Amino acid sequence: MTISVSEYFAKRKKAERKKEPRYIAVINRNSCTSCNSCASVCPVDCIYEVPGVLPSESYHQIDTTRCIGCQLCYRVPSESTDFFTLTVCPWNAIDMLYNPAQKKDVIVLEPYYRGEKQEDMPWDEIEEFGYVLYLNEEIRVRPTDELRQRVIDYFTQPVWATNGETPFRICHPEPEDHGNYRLYRVTPEGLQLLTRVYEHYPKVFMD
Ligand code: SF4
Numbered sequence: 001m002t003i004s005v006s007e008y009f010a011k012r013k014k015a016e017r018k019k020e021p022r023y024i025a026v027i028n029r030n031s032c033t034s035c036n037s038c039a040s041v042c043p044v045d046c047i048y049e050v051p052g053v054l055p056s057e058s059y060h061q062i063d064t065t066r067c068i069g070c071q072l073c074y075r076v077p078s079e080s081t082d083f084f085t086l087t088v089c090p091w092n093a094i095d096m097l098y099n100p101a102q103k104k105d106v107i108v109l110e111p112y113y114r115g116e117k118q119e120d121m122p123w124d125e126i127e128e129f130g131y132v133l134y135l136n137e138e139i140r141v142r143p144t145d146e147l148r149q150r151v152i153d154y155f156t157q158p159v160w161a162t163n164g165e166t167p168f169r170i171c172h173p174e175p176e177d178h179g180n181y182r183l184y185r186v187t188p189e190g191l192q193l194l195t196r197v198y199e200h201y202p203k204v205f206m207d
């Protein structure tokens with residue numbers, strides 16, 4: 001069943017899962033043709049469709065805050081050695097990532113942060129959101145999700161730069177308010193930075 005973005009956020013109001021998964025899946029909207037193949041196999045129904053004015057402009061997205069990393073949208077798990085021919089998505093539009101919360105590796109965005117560093121900065125979620133923004137140039141956040149709202153606030157402040165630049169925002173500070181979710185979009189300079197940072201980001205299996 002295809003569920004639209006508005007229906008999805010109206011029904012699934014909380015970002016929830018029992019614990020942090022090892023992997024998370026992210027759809028590249030520019031490669032997605034909205035065939036719904038991935039959504040039909042997702043056991044937790046965390047994939048929704050963003051309908052376009054024309055059907056060819058529609059695409060699917062994964063709510064990474066609810067993805068359990070099961071890989072069912074990515075490959076047939078029993079035949080893991082033959083993953084190239086067994087991907088579920090006909091366009092290879094899905095990236096399977098190591099969940100930053102489990103990776104415990106270098107936080108790739110941290111060297112570009114120029115704001116005041118707080119002890120409890122949610123770097124894992126910042127890294128996750130950064131990858132989604134790199135692939136899709138937009139991200140949806142529930143206004144009730146205090147953690148993710150805090151995470152996106154870092155992206156909307158002029159606190160990011162490479163060496164010697166005046167700090168800039170990665171996301172526009174004024175989101176589109178859709179009631180159950182807010183849609184944030186990247187700035188051109190933000191996308192440049194994200195591309196530089198995430199171009200060679202490690203993925204699962206397809207590296
Ligand atoms: S990895 Fe599993 S839980 Fe995550 S989007 Fe794909 S099918 Fe759904």
Ligand code: SF4
Binds near residue numbers: 031039091
């Ligand atoms: S299977 Fe691929 S093309 Fe089809 S909706 Fe999912 S991401 Fe898009």
